[in-house]
Amino acid sequence: MGLNIEEQKAVDRFRKEVVEPSMTKLVIVDFWAEWCGPCKALTPVIEKVAADYAEKGVVLAKINVDEEQFIAGQFQVKSIPTVYALYQGQPVADLTSARTESQLSQMLDQLLEKLPIEAGATNGEATGPSAEELAQFLAMGEAALNEGDAQRAASIFAQVAEFAGDNANAHAGLIKSMIALGQTEEAGQVLAAIEADPKLATDPAIAAAKSALELAASSVDDGELAGLRQTARANPEDMDAQLAFADAAFAAGARDDAADTLLAMVEKDREWNEGAAREKLLKIFEATGLEDEWVVTTRRRLSKILFG
Secondary structure: OOOOHHHHHHHHHHHHHHHOHHHOOEEEEEEEOOOOHHHHHHHHHHHHHHHHOHHHOEEEEEEEOOOOHHHHHHOOOOOOOEEEEEEOOEEEEEOOOOOOHHHHHHHHHHHHHHOOOOOEOOOOOEOOOOHHHHHHHHHHHHHHHHOOOHHHHHHHHHHHHHHOOOOHHHHHHHHHHHHHOOOHHHHHHHHHHHHOOHHHHOOHHHHHHHHHHHHHOOOOOHHHHHHHHHHHHHOOOOHHHHHHHHHHHHHOOOHHHHHHHHHHHHHHOOOHHHOHHHHHHHHHHHHHOOOOHHHHHHHHHHHHHHHO
């Protein structure tokens, strides 16, 4: 075929992620890049509408033009954002001009009227997104939360939770997003409802969200945080002052300050208050996510203190 190894890998990825789903679904292909400002403005619009239309057989595929230059070249992408609709492996519409939810919804409605999109089960009842599609939306929600866009993350997680009420990761993501938005009381209500379900209540993702909510209870305003910081610095031997500052620092998003303080406490007296500093660190790790790079690095620092 005249393709090198990397080009063949790109084609294989595109076939699996776009072409194969398009055999029965309508796939929105969004060409974007990290440095593209208009792309970032359009992303929440596309993601929300794609989530709204998932039950109707619409799937979203995002193509980073910097990472998939060969695929972008095959579509002759000259500028971004560029958005196409694909069905059975072929472009059926250019959606680039749609910049609002209503515009994109209108264009999708027109396409869905004309194309035999598979959107329901064999008994004629509508089905929700597939497991693969749900995983895709969960990844989008996590990315939005990590980028600091808690509002968009909450919207995505809420959509997934609506379609898949037994998906613990969706509920956990929604709780963490609400915490980031300062909606701790509402997050607590969501958690209480989830814990009523024995299957969800014991899931590690829900346990992590619960830890995050407990840690958020230490949230203070900037003035109080500054006061706690000053007190901790002025009284390095006062372990209660150190712990109070670490609690508030993590709740305020200053997790490096919190970790540095707690690690220093462990190094100074690991048995203080029945190992309270180490237990607080472990709760922070659980709330952040054990696979998180920051957690992995900080755990190594803790292990070095504990085991040399």
